[in-house]
Amino acid sequence: NGDLSNLPLSSIFEVRDVTVPETLSEDSVLVRTLYISNDFALVGLIQNFIDVSSRADIRNLIPLGAPMQAFSVSRVIKVGAEVAKEGIIKVGDLVEGRTPWASYTVVKKEQVKVIK
Numbered sequence: 001n002g003d004l005s006n007l008p009l010s011s012i013f014e015v016r017d018v019t020v021p022e023t024l025s026e027d028s029v030l031v032r033t034l035y036i037s038n039d040f041a042l043v044g045l046i047q048n049f050i051d052v053s054s055r056a057d058i059r060n061l062i063p064l065g066a067p068m069q070a071f072s073v074s075r076v077i078k079v080g081a082e083v084a085k086e087g088i089i090k091v092g093d094l095v096e097g098r099t100p101w102a103s104y105t106v107v108k109k110e111q112v113k114v115i116k
Helices: 040-051 056-061 080-085
Strands: 027-035 067-081 094-102 104-107 112-114
Touching: 067 080, 094 104
Parallel strands: none
Antiparallel strands: 027 067, 027 104, 067 094, 094 112
């Protein structure tokens, strides 16, 4: 039914502070998340993970301890050398793609596309 009010969310989610790397691999992009999709499918995924944790297909979607993932819109903060040379994704660009629930994250260039 999509109602998470009876679930102990603090036992499902954990807020972590992580260091943003100063250097990026050549094919990576550092982005600042602006918008995260609050897709109803995530509720089902969380419920299925809790209620049906023995199902391998559910466990492999989001491994225990891994950040939750969702569709997002982000701004490019920094690009790796290969990405800079290609010139397709530039600092300041808006990009969309599936990224972790995080203020800043490093993704491979293939994970995002520039919003025109």
